[in-house]
Amino acid sequence: MTKEHLNYLKKIRREKIIVITFQILILAGFLIMWELLSKYKIINPFIFSSPSKVIETIKNLYLNYNLIGHILTTLYETLIAFILGITLSFIIAIILYEFKILNKIIDPYLTMLNSLPKVALGPLIIIIAGANTKSIIVMALLINLIVGIMSIYNGFNNIDKDLIKLFKTFNASRLDILLKLTIPASYKTIISSLKLNISMTLIGVIMGEFLVSQSGLGYLIIYGTQVFNLDMVMSGIVILIIISFVLYKIITYIEKKLLK
Amino acid sequence: MNKLLSIKNLNKVYYSKKDEIEAIKDITFDIYEGEFVSIVGPSGCGKSTLLNILTNMDTKTKGTIELNKNLKLGYMLQSDSMLPWRKVIDNALLGLEIKKEKNTENIQYVRGLFKKYGLSNFLEKCPNELSGGMRQRVALIRTLALKPDILILDEPFSKLDYQSRLKVSDDVYKIIKEEGKTALMVTHDLAEAISISDRVIVLSDRPCEIKNIYKIRREKNGSPIENRKDKNFAYYYDLIWKDLAYHDERAS
Ligand SMILES: Nc1ncnc2c1ncn2[C@@H]1O[C@H](COP(=O)(O)OP(=O)(O)O)[C@@H](O)[C@H]1O
Ligand SMILES: [Mg+2]
Numbered sequence A: 001m002t003k004e005h006l007n008y009l010k011k012i013r014r015e016k017i018i019v020i021t022f023q024i025l026i027l028a029g030f031l032i033m034w035e036l037l038s039k040y041k042i043i044n045p046f047i048f049s050s051p052s053k054v055i056e057t058i059k060n061l062y063l064n065y066n067l068i069g070h071i072l073t074t075l076y077e078t079l080i081a082f083i084l085g086i087t088l089s090f091i092i093a094i095i096l097y098e099f100k101i102l103n104k105i106i107d108p109y110l111t112m113l114n115s116l117p118k119v120a121l122g123p124l125i126i127i128i129a130g131a132n133t134k135s136i137i138v139m140a141l142l143i144n145l146i147v148g149i150m151s152i153y154n155g156f157n158n159i160d161k162d163l164i165k166l167f168k169t170f171n172a173s174r175l176d177i178l179l180k181l182t183i184p185a186s187y188k189t190i191i192s193s194l195k196l197n198i199s200m201t202l203i204g205v206i207m208g209e210f211l212v213s214q215s216g217l218g219y220l221i222i223y224g225t226q227v228f229n230l231d232m233v234m235s236g237i238v239i240l241i242i243i244s245f246v247l248y249k250i251i252t253y254i255e256k257k258l259l260k
Numbered sequence B: 001m002n003k004l005l006s007i008k009n010l011n012k013v014y015y016s017k018k019d020e021i022e023a024i025k026d027i028t029f030d031i032y033e034g035e036f037v038s039i040v041g042p043s044g045c046g047k048s049t050l051l052n053i054l055t056n057m058d059t060k061t062k063g064t065i066e067l068n069k070n071l072k073l074g075y076m077l078q079s080d081s082m083l084p085w086r087k088v089i090d091n092a093l094l095g096l097e098i099k100k101e102k103n104t105e106n107i108q109y110v111r112g113l114f115k116k117y118g119l120s121n122f123l124e125k126c127p128n129e130l131s132g133g134m135r136q137r138v139a140l141i142r143t144l145a146l147k148p149d150i151l152i153l154d155e156p157f158s159k160l161d162y163q164s165r166l167k168v169s170d171d172v173y174k175i176i177k178e179e180g181k182t183a184l185m186v187t188h189d190l191a192e193a194i195s196i197s198d199r200v201i202v203l204s205d206r207p208c209e210i211k212n213i214y215k216i217r218r219e220k221n222g223s224p225i226e227n228r229k230d231k232n233f234a235y236y237y238d239l240i241w242k243d244l245a246y247h248d249e250r251a252s
Helices: A003-039 A051-064 A067-098 A100-115 A118-129 A133-157 A161-169 A174-185 A187-212 A217-226 A230-259 B047-054 B088-092 B094-098 B104-116 B132-144 B162-178 B190-196 B233-251
Strands: B003-015 B020-032 B036-040 B062-067 B073-076 B150-154 B182-187 B199-203 B210-215
Touching: A003 A051, A051 A067, A051 A230, A067 A100, A067 A133, A067 A174, A067 A187, A067 A217, A067 A230, A100 A133, A118 A133, A118 A187, A133 A174, A133 A187, A161 A174, A161 B094, A174 A187, A174 B094, A187 A217, A187 A230, A217 A230, B003 B047, B020 B047, B020 B182, B020 B210, B036 B190, B047 B150, B047 B182, B073 B132, B088 B094, B088 B104, B088 B132, B094 B104, B094 B132, B104 B132, B132 B162, B162 B190, B182 B190, B190 B233, B199 B233, B210 B233
Parallel strands: B036 B182, B036 B199, B073 B150, B150 B182
Antiparallel strands: B003 B020, B003 B062, B199 B210
């Protein structure tokens, strides 16, 4: 290895160290500020809680309130809604792409549905699907489906027109084109839409839990609000942040593996 | 000579919301067995449209196309697009796969073509590892895989740089001749047309009509690169150049 190359690698490493150091500093600074501001009552400790109280509350939740169970409920619902969402988006996108006329017909309705704040449908969903997990999944689907369908459909539309023409020179049937071109070509788009999809799904699940549930992190947060235990609310939010971060990282990792 | 393809009074009009675009006007010509025929014409005059109609990818508006018996046409498109997720060999077998003719015999035939034309080392590679010239040859093999009687080529060399263009056109010519195919090629490169073909059909601006058909006579037929040195080369170049330049003047 040449000296220049070594210098180059060193420079990259130095930059990485700087970035990580500052990231840690910012997090630590934030936590310390939060703790101090709360301790000296510069912010209302009852409303904003504090890191030490959050840790204490989480311990308490873990011991007395089945915290793991709540986390698992939320994760379970997210996973189901996520897998269902991807599968349905894929199927619907194929139908819309294959039957362009259908797409034209329902376009205004899709636009309407898309611009509607989905949470407004919450009460209706509860009446139809019942106050149970089903409603939560439906809520999450309402939110992740549109994004999923649109990104996969756009992927289909961006397929190289020359390749479609090539298939036609071989007199390929529509099924051939679908199976041998459209679907394999959209693999990348689908994989890279997973990240956005998991965030959307989590939003939907928490929203659903706010509305109906008896368990899950969304329930914990709402319950905390109702009994005016804001330490519990804050702890719920902190756990949620950690979960969404971890899920995002897992999906990024899977994406990297699959696109290699 | 055996007439394979006969086109009579072919017309094509495209319709759009606003107007009609006349792309092809009254084109008549024949193709004979073993011939290499080139079509030259200004860009946008309707050359690709003509090939699309011949290969049933587009419909004609008027006229007749007679194909001798059950002859098969093989269409090699202007772009050498390949499915990036398939290995080179699987790309070359795509046509056979779609036509459900991917049997051992045909696979052997395709592998044989790769070997014959010096591409054996690339069978298992990804398409994006190939150079432009190699991709073009693989695209030709992909078309040949279905054993067509007449090859239809749309500007097969237009995406290559000048050097590889000469080389690849020599290779492609050799492949077509060795496989004993009849060929109809569109190009906008006069020199290429004159050096590679037995006949050159010159088209006018859109809507394209046949301006002239030249039978290319040489002292000695050789490879396209050798043919460029033939003493009649400049003569034909000049004639066709004038045919095409006339339209440029009129347009400007
Ligand atoms: N599907 C189509 N619909 C309408 N117009 C078309 C279509 N395809 C080609 N044209 C028009 O026909 C003319 C000839 O096109 P083309 O055959 O591609 O020309 P070229 O000689 O460059 O291959 C062009 O003016 C083009 O705009
Ligand atoms: Mg063209």
